[in-house]
Amino acid sequence: MAETPQGQGHETLSNLLQESRRFPPPADLAAHANATAGTYEAADTDRLGFWEEQARRLTWDRPWDTVLEWNPPFAKWFTGGTLNAAVNCLDRHVEAGRGDRVAYYWEGEPGDTRTITYAQLTDEVCKASNALIELGVAKGDRVAIYMPMIPETVVAMLACARIGAVHMVVFGGFSADALGTRLDDSEAKVVITADGGYRRGKASSLKPAVDEAVADRPAIEHVLVVRRTGQAVDWTDGRDVWWHDTVGRQSTEHAAEAHDAEHPLYIMYTSGTTAKPKGILHTTGGYLTQVAFTHWAVFDLKPETDIFWTAADIGWVTGHSYIVYGPLCNGATSVMYEGTPDTPHKGRFWEIVEKYRVSIAYMAPTAIRTFMKWGEDIPAGFDMSSLRVLGSVGEPINPEAYTWYRKNIGGDRTPVVDTWWQTETGAIMVSPLPGVTAGKPGAAMRPIPGIVADVVDEEAKSVPDGGGGFIVVREPWPSMLRGIWGDPQRYQDTYWSRFEGLYFPGDGAKRDEDGDIWLLGRVDDVMLVSGHNISTTEVESALVSHPKVAEAAVVGASDPVTGQGIVAFVILRGEAGDGGDGLVKELRDHVSASLGPIAKPRQIMVVPELPKTRSGKIMRRLLRDVAENRRLGDVTTLTDSAVMDVIAAKLPEAK
Ligand code: WT7
Numbered sequence: 001m002a003e004t005p006q007g008q009g010h011e012t013l014s015n016l017l018q019e020s021r022r023f024p025p026p027a028d029l030a031a032h033a034n035a036t037a038g039t040y041e042a043a044d045t046d047r048l049g050f051w052e053e054q055a056r057r058l059t060w061d062r063p064w065d066t067v068l069e070w071n072p073p074f075a076k077w078f079t080g081g082t083l084n085a086a087v088n089c090l091d092r093h094v095e096a097g098r099g100d101r102v103a104y105y106w107e108g109e110p111g112d113t114r115t116i117t118y119a120q121l122t123d124e125v126c127k128a129s130n131a132l133i134e135l136g137v138a139k140g141d142r143v144a145i146y147m148p149m150i151p152e153t154v155v156a157m158l159a160c161a162r163i164g165a166v167h168m169v170v171f172g173g174f175s176a177d178a179l180g181t182r183l184d185d186s187e188a189k190v191v192i193t194a195d196g197g198y199r200r201g202k203a204s205s206l207k208p209a210v211d212e213a214v215a216d217r218p219a220i221e222h223v224l225v226v227r228r229t230g231q232a233v234d235w236t237d238g239r240d241v242w243w244h245d246t247v248g249r250q251s252t253e254h255a256a257e258a259h260d261a262e263h264p265l266y267i268m269y270t271s272g273t274t275a276k277p278k279g280i281l282h283t284t285g286g287y288l289t290q291v292a293f294t295h296w297a298v299f300d301l302k303p304e305t306d307i308f309w310t311a312a313d314i315g316w317v318t319g320h321s322y323i324v325y326g327p328l329c330n331g332a333t334s335v336m337y338e339g340t341p342d343t344p345h346k347g348r349f350w351e352i353v354e355k356y357r358v359s360i361a362y363m364a365p366t367a368i369r370t371f372m373k374w375g376e377d378i379p380a381g382f383d384m385s386s387l388r389v390l391g392s393v394g395e396p397i398n399p400e401a402y403t404w405y406r407k408n409i410g411g412d413r414t415p416v417v418d419t420w421w422q423t424e425t426g427a428i429m430v431s432p433l434p435g436v437t438a439g440k441p442g443a444a445m446r447p448i449p450g451i452v453a454d455v456v457d458e459e460a461k462s463v464p465d466g467g468g469g470f471i472v473v474r475e476p477w478p479s480m481l482r483g484i485w486g487d488p489q490r491y492q493d494t495y496w497s498r499f500e501g502l503y504f505p506g507d508g509a510k511r512d513e514d515g516d517i518w519l520l521g522r523v524d525d526v527m528l529v530s531g532h533n534i535s536t537t538e539v540e541s542a543l544v545s546h547p548k549v550a551e552a553a554v555v556g557a558s559d560p561v562t563g564q565g566i567v568a569f570v571i572l573r574g575e576a577g578d579g580g581d582g583l584v585k586e587l588r589d590h591v592s593a594s595l596g597p598i599a600k601p602r603q604i605m606v607v608p609e610l611p612k613t614r615s616g617k618i619m620r621r622l623l624r625d626v627a628e629n630r631r632l633g634d635v636t637t638l639t640d641s642a643v644m645d646v647i648a649a650k651l652p653e654a655k
Contacts, residue, residue: 017518017538017595019399023406023439025415029388033435035297035449040436043449050450051077051478054293055285058083058329059092061258064285068476073496073503074483075476077286082258085265085284086129086162089328090122091256102333105307105356106151109198109339116151118331121158124151124247126254128159131247135222137190139164139259142267144188146170146179146210148197149338152226152243153314154324156192157266161284164259168267168279171315172197173614176212178277182269183217185279186485192243194226195233201343203229211236261285267485268317270423271613278494279485280317280423286478288329290427294448295326298417298431299360299389307356307386309335311349311363316615317423318393321479322362326427341367346374350382350409358384361409362391362419366551366616368401373550375574376408384409389434391417395617396519398541399441406441420444420471420519422505424495426479429453430471430517442541443516451477455511460499468510468533470523473503508535525620527556527564532598534566536620539601542594543568546587548576553610553618554601557627565602567627569610569647579606603627609643623647 025033043050048067055064055078065080093101099119106114116124137143143165147153153169160167168186170179183191191214196205207225211234214220225233226243262283269277295301301308308327312318327334335356341349349371353361371379390410392402397418406416415434421427429451430444437445447453452475455463463469473480480503484491498504508520520526520535527534536554543552551571559565570587572579584604592600611619625632626648 017399017442017541019440019442019512021399021403021441023415023441025435025437026413029300029415030435033433034300034302035433035435037436039297039433039449047450047452047475051289054450055081055289055478057292057296058088058285058288060285064261070476072501073492075286075480076262077476077478078261078289081261081285083261083285083288084162084256084258085288085325086125086158087256088288089158089161089325090118090125093118093331094122098331101303101331103328104151104154104334104336106336107338107352108150109201109337109343114151121151121155123252124155125158125162126252127250128155128247129162129254129256130250131224132159132163132165132190134246134250135190135224135241137163137165139257140166140264141190142166142168142186142188144168144170144179144183144186144191146172146174146191146193146206147226147314148172148194148199148206148228149314149336150194150197150226150228151336152194154336156224157314157320157324158328161265162254162256164257164263166264166266168269169315169320170269171313171614172206173313173315176209179209180213180217182277182279183213183220185269185277186267187219189219190222190224191220192224192226194228195231196229198229198339199343200340203231205229205231205233207233214239259284262482264482266320268320268423270317278487278490281482281485282426282479283482286480287426288325290477290479291321291326292329293450294428294431295322295330295332297433298419298428298448299362299391300434301327301330301332301360303331303333306332306359307335308332308360309337309352309356309358309362311337311341311361311367312393317426318362321427341370347378347381350379350384353384353387354382357386359386360389360391361387362393364394364616365392365397365401366395366612366618368392368397368405369544369551371408372401372404373571373574376404379408384411387411387414389417390414391419393419393421394615396521396537396541397442398537398544400541400545402441415439416441418442418444420507420517424481424505425473425477426481429473429477430519440514440516443512443518445516447517451475453517455509455517456499456502460502463511465511465515466513468508468520468535470499471505471507471509471517471519472499473505508537510535525555527554527566529556529564529566529598530562534599538595539566539568539591539599542591542599543570543587545594546590548572548579548583549587550574551610553620553623555620555624555627557602557624559602566599567623568601568604569607569623570604571607571610605647607647609640609646611643611647
């Protein structure tokens with residue numbers, strides 16, 4: 001087997017992809033933009049002063065004494081300050097006379113809807129806070145939340161935050177086992193769940209997984225259950241309590257205590273590539289500061305007029321930061337959708353945009369490429385003239401997916417902001433600003449104001465324009481993780497040991513001739529072909545730029561001649577049919593013409609689906625197993641493990 005390319009290549013990443021398209025900000029957006037060129041200047045002149053200015057977006061009970069205490073790699077922001085996260089999300093808007101503003105237009109998958117104002121949400125959170133106290137939850141305790149996408153999920157999170165309990169949301173698609181390990185690691189004492197939720201046109205259950213996870217975990221004192229679907233559930237008296245009873249009968253009065261700026265707000269587990277998930281810890285003041293600022297600046301959020309929609313699950317950090325904390329801190333009106341994009345039909349997202357007049361939409365490239373596959377006729381059937389900013393997150397967005405999104409969803413008017421960040425960074429780090437940046441398809445462009453990120457080579461030296469290597473963060477930032485729950489050593493080893501004094505996110509990146517940053521995927525996904533480091537992302541983008549291709553996944557498979565050979569798996573666009581004769585040759589030639597002969601795939605397979613994690617990331621590890629004729633590794637985090645059988649069956653004929 002070839003050496004793994006990680007950290008061993010002698011060259012930095014090749015800078016293969018050329019992109020000349022530019023999309024300057026629309027004039028009216030630029031004229032009224034929240035963030036301007038001056039925002040960068042302010043941050044460059046006095047970075048800590050800039051973040052103090054941003055912290056004033058929040059309401060503090062006691063102002064901070066010190067903006068940053070930095071004992072690398074441990075940061076404390078706004079020390080001495082106290083505030084309450086729930087009050088910042090809710091009460092202060094009500095007190096300012098904005099109680100009637102809608103916080104959420106919630107849309108259930110079966111079509112049921114709820115409209116919840118800031119005043120109503122405040123009352124519900126106060127009731128839930130009182131209920132948690134009654135159930136014995138105290139400040140600092142951990143509470144697990146395993147829920148569908150319903151308003152009670154937000155209420156549960158904010159009730160924890162209000163009383164100073166630490167929430168730990170586990171994505172509702174995870175198994176009882178996955179829930180169990182997270183309950184152990186976080187030492188949670190209460191689980192909040194629901195009987196089930198709606199997905200793909202059916203009621204799916206949640207309570208049985210909780211029952212299984214909690215059965216041999218006596219540390220869990222109570223399970224608080226929301227009735228969503230009405231399906232039958234098993235019940236353990238004394239342990240299980242209904243939300244509508246226990247929360248329903250509480251008072252709407254709850255006097256919120258102010259918590260320390262560094263008080264833990266939540267833990268979110270991220271699996272990374274290794275076995276044991278890492279409990280990423282976020283705290284209060286710095287986290288809220290950066291999510292509020294980025295939500296305002298990157299999306300140009302105007303709380304009086306915008307309808308904001310993050311089409312992600314609250315079980316991911318995207319949901320925490322841009323469905324819950326960012327939008328609520330800013331007093332925004334959001335859409336929240338329970339279900340899948342193809343239920344009951346493939347236009348469901350666009351129907352929601354039309355119905356609520358969504359003006360800002362934020363979603364993942366994997367969703368965008370799925371929409372490309374379904375074809376442009378589907379969005380064309382809806383009125384989406386309300387949209388003015390589109391966002392992308394979670395993976396590199398291929399230039400072709402970017403332009404498809406801009407054209408077919410954004411009506412060729414809207415800026416697309418490609419936002420790079422991680423569970424660990426808590427908030428957006430590298431992104432265009434829609435009123436300032438001339439967007440470049442596929443590039444995340446520049447660190448946002450107040451963030452000092454760089455692209456460095458193997459020796460931690462900043463690369464020149466045109467060079468490639470690794471993205472790093474040079475200075476602490478307000479919403480940075482404060483550690484891995486219960487494992488400070490792993491925090492140091494994972495993020496702070498690759499490059500002395502620099503935060504290492506684990507992503508490959510390049511800086512183009514204009515000095516703009518492109519993210520090129522996880523470092524483990526970089527291929528080493530005949531001595532050249534080639535990014536899987538770039539080859540994938542070249543494939544997706546072919547009119548017949550909707551989605552592509554590329555891996556490096558060991559090759560006796562070249563070290564690694566490029567193997568590609570492609571899904572065709574709806575309009576392309578079976579692609580026709582000679583398709584594979586056509587695609588290989590296309591990659592060669594776009595990126596150079598060095599990047600020409602050794603092998604291309606047309607497949608109906610790709611293996612993805614539940615958060616929508618392609619599992620290249622499994623494709624590498626297929627390409628190298630190995631037994632498949634762990635498939636338990638796949639959305640659909642049958643996908644791998646279909647792909648493996650394709651292999652012999654492709655060779
Ligand atoms: C990893 C973090 C950010 C919240 C959702 C995912 C990849 C994320 C981009 C982007 C290229 C991106 C990176 C990163 N990623 N956004 N705009 N361009 N890559 O959070 O599960 O912690 O994943 O997602 O590889 O390290 P996460």
